[in-house]
Amino acid sequence: MRWSKPLTPLALATTLAGCESIFGSGDEEPITRLPRALTQSEQDLIVASNRFGFNLLREVSARDSSSNIFLSPLSASMALGMTMNGARGETFTGMRSTLGFGAMEPAQINASYRSLIDLLLGLDGNVDMRLANSIWVDQRFPLHPAFVESSLQHFDARVTALDFANPASANTINGWVDQGTNGKIKTIIDGIDAGVVMYLINAVYFKGSWTQEFDPARTSPAPFHRADGGQHSVQMMFLRDAKVRSVMNDQVQMVDLAYGRGAFSMTLVLPPNGQPLRQWAAGVTDEKWQTWVAQLRDTEMDVLLPRFRLEYDEVLNKTLQALGMGTAFDEGAADFGGMSPLGADLFITNVKQKTFLEVNEKGTEAAAATSVEMGVTSGPPTFIANRPFLVAIRERHSGTILFVGLIGDPRSP
Known part of the structure; x- marks a missing residue:
């Protein structure tokens, strides 16, 4: 498994905006700029990912009434980006639009991901940032070599064929996710249902210590006021005279807390007093975010x-x-012809994400895993002669066999 250390697009926007600031103290110099300027394609990619992130948050928030919602747009974008490499026609167009890429061509999108990962690899040695991609396919299901090569080249994806009929295969996939998230997400699938032929999975792990750590001795119980008007006690951490970046006005209260040498940060935003968080957050766009x-x-x-x-x-x-991207989920309309010779029979059955977040006096630990599950249409069963087989030529009504043989190497002479 190869690990990359890219900066998330959302954190990158914050880093670029604050590149002139010096964070914290210590023997190591703070990171005040990237090692090179971003290309236009890379900038477009960041804008697309941020736009997708806020759209995702708005839609999930509208559907989920849970007290907490925590997503990884980067993880979802990576998993769906790998999947999009196999999409064609309206399926591709819908996925590209949903991911915020506008009119960007596939080669441009892939190259931008690749170059951005390479640029930011190991940006801050004081922050543990890991990113891994994988594709797990039923050993009986064929993939186009070009799709496999693109997944390797642009996403560093591990591509593995498994016997999906063997219950142990689900354990293998979950074991990879467990390792990729440093044990924070144990499982991403409960089992492999009949008709599922592939999983495209991204795992992200982040662990960073605050540039200025909170003093545990100052942590004490304090009330937290819920949206329903009630309140409960929380352990409130306290940092006095913190050197941060902030904006405080009648539109927004925003503070940026740095990790490590300052390349990564946690950005906290409070809505204006009197405005419910969900109602306010529904109006947050990438444009507003960039302004703040x-x-x-x-x-x-x-x-x-x-x-x-x-x-x-x-x-x-x-x-x-x-x-x-409804077409990608449509059993009768999805087209993943770039993924497999049987791409016309493929469609997305499930996109699942699991996340983890812990914030304490020392810093933050976060993880995410996103799984794109691919199924085949419920039409006639598929027979794939991709291993040695017996062949016979016969007269059907009498049962007379005219020719019979075993084919172990079907290459043409």
Whole structure:
């Protein structure tokens, strides 16, 4: 398994906006700029990913009344981006639009992902940022070599054929996710249903220590006011005279807390007083986000932040369909001809994401796994002669066999 250390597009926008700031103290110099300028394609990719992230958050929030929602747009985009490489026609167009890529061509999208990963590999040695992709396919199901090569070249994907009829295959897939998220997400699938022929999975893991750590001795119980008007006690961390970047006005209260040498950060945003979070967040767009980030300025202030831990999971089917990629889920209309010779029979059956987040006095640990499950149409069973087979030529009504043989190497002479 190869691990990459890219910066998430959302964090990158914050980093670029605050590149002139110096974070924290210590023997190592803070990271104040990227090692090279971003290409236009890379900038377009970041904008697309951020736009997709806010759209995803808005749709999930509208459908899920849970107190907490925690998503990884990067993980979802990576898993769906791999899948999109096999899409054709309206299926591709819908997926590209949903992921926010506009009119970008596949080669441009893939090259931008690849170059951005390479650019940011190991950006901050004080932050543990891992990214891994994998494709798990039923050993009886064929894939186009070009699709496999693209997955390897652009996504560093591990491509593995398994016997999906063997219950142990689900354990193998879950074991990869467990390792890829450093044990924070144990399983992404409960088992492999009949008709499922492939999983395209992304795993993301992040662990960063605050540039300025909270003092555990200052952590104490404090009330947290819920949206329903009630309140409960939380363990509130306290950081006095913190050197942060912030913007505080009648539109937004925003603070940026750095990790490590300052390349990565956690951005916290409070809506204006009196506005419910969900109602306000539904109107947050990438354009608004960029405006707020551009207004961040170096500040000294006290910061109070709850210490908490959460796990979240969501099936994203309806959300993604609402955002415009319904064709990919349509058993009769989906076209994944670029993925397999049997691509016309393929469609997405499930997109599932699981996430983990823990915030404490030392820093933050977060993980995500996104699985794209591919199924085949419920038409006639598929017979794939992709291993040695017996062949016979016969007269059907009498049962007379005219020719019979065993084919172990069907290559033409």
